[in-house]
Amino acid sequence: MWILDDSAATPFWRPRTPRPGTVLLFTTRRGGTSRAPYDTLNLGRSTEDDPAFVLANRERLLLAAGLDPARLATAGQVHGTRVVEVEGPGHHADCDALVTRVPGVTLAVTTADCMSLLYSAPGVVAACHSGWRGTVDGMPAATLEAVCRLAGCAPDAVHVAIGPAIRGCCYEVGEEVASRFPAAAVRRTGVKPHLDLPTAARLALEAAGVAPNALHDTGACTACEAHHYFSHRRDHGLTGRHWGVAALIEAPGAGGGE
Numbered sequence: 048m049w050i051l052d053d054s055a056a057t058p059f060w061r062p063r064t065p066r067p068g069t070v071l072l073f074t075t076r077r078g079g080t081s082r083a084p085y086d087t088l089n090l091g092r093s094t095e096d097d098p099a100f101v102l103a104n105r106e107r108l109l110l111a112a113g114l115d116p117a118r119l120a121t122a123g124q125v126h127g128t129r130v131v132e133v134e135g136p137g138h139h140a141d142c143d144a145l146v147t148r149v150p151g152v153t154l155a156v157t158t159a160d161c162m163s164l165l166y167s168a169p170g171v172v173a174a175c176h177s178g179w180r181g182t183v184d185g186m187p188a189a190t191l192e193a194v195c196r197l198a199g200c201a202p203d204a205v206h207v208a209i210g211p212a213i214r215g216c217c218y219e220v221g222e223e224v225a226s227r228f229p230a231a232a233v234r235r236t237g238v239k240p241h242l243d244l245p246t247a248a249r250l251a252l253e254a255a256g257v258a259p260n261a262l263h264d265t266g267a268c269t270a271c272e273a274h275h276y277f278s279h280r281r282d283h284g285l286t287g288r289h290w291g292v293a294a295l296i297e298a299p300g301a302g303g304g305e
């Protein structure tokens with residue numbers, strides 16, 4: 048079960064009971080320094096926001112979560128299905144998911160309607176960006192496979208969390224997109240079909256062997272909840288970006304520390 052601590056200076060979603068040795072979180076738009084329309088916790092460098100604000104926001108968030116801003120790994124996010132194994136900080140242009148077994152490295156994926164998915168297995172974490180295209184092409188299961196390979200575990204040992212994303216209530220799509228998804232992921236109550244990416248991800252992950260009770264959905268819709276979230280669709284592209292963050296924590300005295 049995931050919770051949003053609304054009383055924190057920089058609120059973020061986190062597991063109520065995290066797996067020991069892991070930090071997983073999804074940010075909201077709140078608790079940062081950026082001005083409108085990026086107010087306030089804009090973490091995206093691809094926006095027109097002042098880069099100094101973005102940098103300050105990233106630092107504020109990571110420090111609030113107890114993570115080292117100097118050991119950040121990010122993905123280029125090209126709406127593909129490539130997963131990259133990360134062993135240190137840096138930017139990986141041609142991929143949509145990052146996986147690591149190295150404690151102290153912080154994985155972050157950026158979204159403002161697309162899903163971010165966070166994975167944890169014994170000794171391994173991953174962060175994945177999956178919009179409609181990535182979801183059709185199998186990104187959620189591709190990341191699961193990478194996690195299992197690296198952890199040497201079965202899919203039923205993996206926990207997956209689904210972050211704030213645009214959902215079936217708000218995500219109007221064309222028939223050419225809707226027809227590529229299972230019927231259960233499409234709402235057909237209005238004039239145009241509405242796509243629910245989290246349902247599509249859940250179906251794909253359960254089919255790949257993730258236990259239903261190991262799938263944790265924040266249930267948050269970025270487009271509905273303007274007070275909490277940026278939404279590319281709602282804000283016509285002029286908006287900030289959230290992060291999904293995953294890291295293994297360095298055990299005290301494990302070497303390489305202070």
Ligand SMILES: [Zn+2]
Nearest residue numbers: 216217268271
């Ligand atoms: Zn909505």
